[in-house]
Amino acid sequence: GAVVSQHPSWVICKSGTSVKIECRSLDFQATTMFWYRQFPKQSLMLMATSNEGSKATYEQGVEKDKFLINHASLTLSTLTVTSAHPEDSSFYICSAGRTSGTNTGELFFGEGSRLTVL
């Protein structure tokens, strides 16, 4: 099956620094990728939709200047947490859909990236 890879799988950083998380579709092209955030024992909350070649679409309440998303190619989207603070510590998960034009179904999730801000 299709594979979506996230890197790093975990990262620890100091407060005030920026952290970049990569999401790659390894064997298919993804026009659209999605970034989710998950706190312990909670559900996945959609943060933003990453569109190849255009600006990301952010969900209400998500600071676009805080969470920078870049989707420069059909196989890579990056999420940068800028000036990270302890409250940004979370599990960040990306998903990618095929460029098949079909609605949903062909959606694959990465293994997640755990961010801990000290």
Add this chain to the structure above:
Amino acid sequence: GESVGLHLPTLSVQEGDNSIINCAYSNSASDYFIWYKQESGKGPQFIIDIRSNMDKRQGQRVTVLLNKTVKHLSLQIAATQPGDSAVYFCAENRDTGTASKLTFGTGTRLQVTL
């Protein structure tokens, strides 16, 4: 407001028994539903999906039932095994025509006891 929610946060089942995990959704416009399994520290894993023009869909050991009248979705796991222990999420698609934007439910933790 609109939501996708679950009735039971934790379900404990004996090995070999059948498991039923429930989910309620509020948006009657949703036309696609997916069940995911998430093990600790990992991303969601697709289990089974169903479209709104269907009431039932079966996979290997799993069955999803959709009751559009009461906006209810369930996941049935037959002969539950220890490896089924995980958190299960239902998700719905509300944006028809938009690829893959999903809203997740709150999740149910399935604990399989020996």
